[in-house]
Amino acid sequence: MDIINKKIDKYVDEHSDAEPEVLKQLNRETHLKVLMPRMLSGHYQGRVLSMLSKMINPKRILEIGTYTGYSAICLAEGLQEEGELTTIDINAELESMARTYFEKAGLANQINYIIGNAAEIIPTLNQTFDLVFIDADKKNNATYYDMVFDKVRTGGYIITDNVLWSGKVVDEKADKDTLLIQNFNTKIQHDERVENVLLPIRDGLLIVRKK
Numbered sequence: 001m002d003i004i005n006k007k008i009d010k011y012v013d014e015h016s017d018a019e020p021e022v023l024k025q026l027n028r029e030t031h032l033k034v035l036m037p038r039m040l041s042g043h044y045q046g047r048v049l050s051m052l053s054k055m056i057n058p059k060r061i062l063e064i065g066t067y068t069g070y071s072a073i074c075l076a077e078g079l080q081e082e083g084e085l086t087t088i089d090i091n092a093e094l095e096s097m098a099r100t101y102f103e104k105a106g107l108a109n110q111i112n113y114i115i116g117n118a119a120e121i122i123p124t125l126n127q128t129f130d131l132v133f134i135d136a137d138k139k140n141n142a143t144y145y146d147m148v149f150d151k152v153r154t155g156g157y158i159i160t161d162n163v164l165w166s167g168k169v170v171d172e173k174a175d176k177d178t179l180l181i182q183n184f185n186t187k188i189q190h191d192e193r194v195e196n197v198l199l200p201i202r203d204g205l206l207i208v209r210k211k
């Protein structure tokens, strides 16, 4: 299901900043060489993530789900000068491509790229984060949220991608995957420790601010 009318989508793209050249190349190379290129955040969502990060101006960002590094680069654009983004992915096959683009974007020394299972890596991170982006295996959204919660500072943010699940969250007969997304969204809606707003951007970004 297209959540937003295609003509409106095009207009929105045309009235947002252009995709930076390095990200354009990464987008193209991902589409040519990597399975499931739809997973990449893409031009418009990438600009939204970059803008949100610039508004928060974080010192430490945690990303769960690097893929080819597109959203990591977008989020890192908003880092403080001495800031660092830690990004985790279980798929070692994409390592050299992601590292190449972190270099090309001039961000390699601000990105701590960890290959491994997020559920095993997160407990080993002894840092406090200003911003967390959850964009990995969707069935574990709630697990990652619970694991990172105490590592986010008061007033910090947790952003989760794909929470509209191609619009299936409003289906009356939800399949198993959709049910997991619905349960996660309901869990956040009832979490009194946070303020939350769901933005219907691309496949849905759920923004949570820790009170």
Ligand SMILES: C[S@@+](CC[C@H](N)C(=O)[O-])C[C@H]1O[C@@H](n2cnc3c(N)ncnc32)[C@H](O)[C@@H]1O
Residues within 6 Å of the ligand: 039, 040, 041, 042, 064, 065, 066, 067, 068, 069, 070, 071, 072, 088, 089, 090, 091, 116, 117, 118, 119, 135, 136, 137
């Ligand atoms: C939707 S893609 C991430 C897209 C990326 N954030 C972007 O916007 O360009 C999801 C990624 O999560 C990774 N992933 C899946 N399960 C994981 C796990 N248990 N731990 C860490 N990464 C995982 C996959 O390998 C995949 O690269």
